[in-house]
Amino acid sequence: MNAQPVTIAGHYYDGRQPLSRPATLIFIGEDVTLHGVEPSQTFAGRALLVSPRVGCAERFIDLPNGGQFLAPDSEVLDHLRQYSEAEGVAAWLEARMPLAVAGVVIIVALLLFGYFVGLPAAAGHLAQRIPMETERTLGREVLEWLDGQQWFQPSQIDEETQLVVRQGFNEMTLDLPTAAQLRLEFRNSKFIGANAFALPGGTIVITDGMIKQSESDDELLAVLAHEIGHVELRHAMRHVLQSSAVAVLVATVTADAASLSAAVAGLPAVLAQARYSREFETEADDFAFELLKRHDISPAAFASIMERLAADRGEQERAWSFIASHPVTAERVERARAAAEP
């Protein structure tokens, strides 16, 4: 503190009653005197404690007598003992618009990197470390629930056909790392029609509708290879990890806006998760094409059944491609045809 006396005008609060008293603090040398109370009091300057700067707000100075002095923000206060040194740094950063602009750039870069590179890589690594057994209970409960709620009925497909499909399935999966977990289930369903899907834990369900739609065993195996891809690439686990990470990120960014409108926070999360989902489908397709070729089946079989299913559903896909969980069929068919070429 310099020798020249420094005067700060403000208000004094004694802590016994919420009354505001105009007062001044006068700094002379190492000491500080409080005027405006009777009698005036003198303290050591080191004993004062100043609240952090925030915006242009007034700052609170705690005095050793239990009282508090409220003063407009000024440089003088920075020379006193601070309530929190760390917040002083934060306040310095917050006071600079160019830094805020740089901050926006860093935030955007971090979010894009995390979304496109960081999260998928981290989830991939983590998923490999979590044994498939942890998912099995969930998969079993889901199947039991679907069976119990009349979503599924027992399959009407004759034993012979089932056996053929099962044999093809077993041959295809024989040398895969997850062979022990992979299981094939046949179900009839009025609701979901021609469909096949992989449940968490390695169970793959194929509906009677799908078997009836197929015109060859190769087509069925192509569909199954795609589902095996989901299991082999741990998409169930990665989906849980990645979409919850996205939800946490979106919640972090929009935390302040969350109470303003749920729709504002919800939409980006849905879009971001949908893109991951489409990526999983493409990954599973690529896996399937490789697996099929290894077993001398042309990926063209995948193309033909996908086309037939799409024609049957008569989907209007393009308009919704950005929010859909699956890529546009035409693109998948094209990729399958390209993979089929030697």
Add this chain to the structure above:
Amino acid sequence: MPDYDWECPVCHAANVAGRESCLQCRSPASLSANEIERLRVAYHEDPGFDPGAIVDFGLTDTVELTAVAHASELPLRFHGTAREYFCIWVVNLCLTLLTLGIYSAWAKVRKKRYFYSHITLDDTPFQYLARPLPILKGRIIAVILALTYYSSSHFFLAILPYVLVVGLIMAPWVIARSAAFNARYSAYRNMTFRFDGGYREAVTTIYVWGLIPAIVVGMMFNWWDSVWIPGLLFGAFSLLFPWWMRRLKAFIIERTSYGGAYGRLTVTGGQLFAVYAVASLIVVGGAIGAVAMAGTMMHGGGDLSPYAFLFFGAPFYLGYVLAFAYIQAHISNRVWNHARLGSVRFRSTLLGRELAMLYVTNALGIIASLGLLIPWAVIRTLRYRVEHMQVFLLGDLSAFQGEPADTVRAAGSEIGEFFDVDLSL
């Protein structure tokens, strides 16, 4: 406005047609029997009482007409700006992402400190005193709880019911702790607030009818074969929700004290119920509008484009936003207008449609700016809320007596306490 000559029901002075309030005592021309009774008593017993003053207060929501007419107002002001808060918001978000969430505790302190410091009552700002470490501790606990819940709901379904039971046991503790934390680290004029509601009281407040634990535990362990019993319980709880809400608000307000004076809440469950009833009607209205629009569009014939649902979804969404804003505005009004803290009274005059307008423009601004206008939205919402809140002092501020422990520095030294965690997120 009466189109006939009338006699003032309060002071019996004669008034001519067209006058909205009494020539002599300024009482409004139209009053309910109850209001007339109160004004008469006040007017005849207290020569200083001015019934005209109550006209400004909106008679419907003001219980203590006489008291408020005497009160002096303590000006409440908001000084925050979007520009300043934008910088704080960016630094907070940036450092939170860079430190994988650890900075979020510091971010919360900076944000709260900014809001507290930029709201002044009678020209003195509020003070936020919490330190980041207890907040970080609270957040770590919250993350562990969330992970436990998340993994049990996704993978270990067998233990999920037990996790939920533990959650039910912990919830009252969390509510009481965070209320205590918030109060203790909020100060005004070198005196901190206090909250002394305990766990036992929180349990009886939240679970008094046993409905919530019964529904949750019952469903988790499949006590009932039919869906009727949980359905009925749920329906009953929905109807009784305003009364439950009142209990919860009363618990928080009446256990909070400042300078030795405790809060009081005189709002009734029925008053809150009316707000929810109107909000339900707004939602139903929106839904009817949506169905009507869908009907006319179908009638128009032709193919419906995939975007069609956006059009007939609009009235439904509008109804939802309006109802949401209506609830926010009017629950807040009714609670504040029937709350007091010692000799301090409040008056909140939020309007549902203004709040809805604010939400819609906020959402549009945030979407159009890809999130950059979030700080702007936060600031203007807070400004609207502060500008529609008034604080009145009936007696003297010196009636609030701080104990030595209330002073800011003493509160700060309690930080070592083990359970000093902030669990409000």
